[in-house]
Amino acid sequence: MSASSIPRPLAISIGEPSGVGADVTLAAFARREALDLPRLFLIADPEMVARRAERLGLDVQLRTIGRPDECGSDPRFLDILPLVNPHSEGPGRPDPANAAGTIEAIDRGTRLVLDGAASALVTNPIDKKALYDAGFRHPGHTEYLAELCGNLTGEACQPVMLLTGPDLSCVPVTIHIPLADVPAALTEELILSTARIVARDLSTRFGLERPRLAVSGLNPHAGERGAIGREDEAVIRPAVEILRTEGFDVVGPLPGDTMFHPEARARYDVALCMYHDQALIPAKTLAFDETVNVTLGLPIIRTSPDHGTAADLAGSGAARPNSFIAAVRLAGRMAGIGAGADEDANAR
Known part of the structure; x- marks a missing residue:
């Protein structure tokens, strides 16, 4: 298969770092072979994700990449496209100082899909109160993505x-x-x-x-x-x-x-x-x-787990990755790169 024919990976935005976004992403990647997940990369602070993996006791190897087309060259690693704005880890403790990184992950993921570098965007949950405290003024993730896509394409949606x-x-x-x-x-x-x-x-x-x-x-x-x-x-x-x-x-x-x-x-x-x-x-x-x-x-494919940040579960290992796994698999199928439906894909 030529490099040009390899399906583009999914972009995953980290969401609220004090919530379970890192937890469910790491847990899903740990089961990637059994789940036959599409190729994906995480837009996040590598140090924050590494600390969460250590806290959870998950043996997931991380690797920093510079571009989406580097994703998946070594399937042993969860590839991370690093944020410019750093995230502190602090499970269960939302901090408005993390807002810039959270928004950056969404923005960059959206741009990468629009530019054709990624096939779809899977967004981990955000804490709207933490973002509001930092000046965010959109009702939610959905409305923000619509405005962002409209601004980037020049076409309202x-x-x-x-x-x-x-x-x-x-x-x-x-x-x-x-x-x-x-x-x-x-x-x-x-x-x-x-x-x-x-x-x-x-x-x-x-x-x-x-x-x-x-x-x-x-x-x-x-x-x-x-x-x-x-x-x-x-x-x-x-x-x-x-x-x-x-x-x-x-x-x-x-x-x-x-x-x-x-x-x-x-x-x-x-x-x-x-x-x-x-x-x-x-x-x-x-x-x-x-x-x-x-x-x-939207002009992009966007999926997300149906739950919130579940900050009370962050870092505990109790967060189930079921909905995140379903979101990744559905994004892959919508983009034409995922495996078929698997009734055993739920992580109970």
């Missing part, structure tokens, strides 16, 4: 959060906003644009020729035809009707309390929910350790 697991795929139409702000933010155009992005990316990146979309209501019982709130009839139903006229396979608005039992889930490929917890509660309840966060609507 709408990020769509997809939580996908073995039994359920969900999309929250509104994402990181207070629940009290959802009714005002929920517009017909937002539902339409979200559904179009979901259908397009499920087709182009997941191979579903005509995805089946199920749209939830906002209010109890999907509003009882206007008796319990107006949004279901005034905003959601008209959007669903427009999508039908455009040729989409879509139903709704459906009561949120009857959408997620097994028989209901068999009738759709993805559920479009009206707010964050309406989507994430069923997704994480059904498969917390196997669910992956995928950002649709």
Whole structure:
């Protein structure tokens, strides 16, 4: 195989250094042969990762590289592209001084995928409070990546959060906003644009020729035809009707309390929910350790574990790498470089 035909590696951003990003990355790499993981490199502070590996008692050899194309030349080593801004280790102790390195890892990973040096970006979780204390002003990872990609490409993009697991795929139409702000933010155009992005990316990146979309209501019982709130009839139903006229396979608005039992889930490929917890509660309840966060609507492939930084578990060896492994494997499959699905890939 020529050098030009070797699949580009995955870029992994370290995330919050006081959390479990290093833990799950190291644990997954320690099992790389059994898991048949795609080639990958970590964007991180090598000294911080080395200290975490020692703390965890993991015999993982680390190597610093200067460019992504050096990745994987010796498969015994976890390759690390070093940060300019250093990270202190301190498991369980978030420090705003680490924010520059955390953002740098995301920025560099995004640029490398856009430039074609990496095939996809897998992001470890960030601590938004630590970033906010350092001046970060984005609601979350998803929104930051959308703005970053827009700035780098000159083309605005709408990020769509997809939580996908073995039994359920969900999309929250509104994402990181207070629940009290959802009714005002929920517009017909937002539902339409979200559904179009979901259908397009499920087709182009997941191979579903005509995805089946199920749209939830906002209010109890999907509003009882206007008796319990107006949004279901005034905003959601008209959007669903427009999508039908455009040729989409879509139903709704459906009561949120009857959408997620097994028989209901068999009738759709993805559920479009009206707010964050309406989507994430069923997704994480059904498969917390196997669910992956995928950002649709971007010019890059981005996946992430579905959990947070779990700072209370950092450095203890108790953090399970299941969701990280699933995120890496899904990113590889979406980029056309991963192994097939493996039901035994979960690290219990």
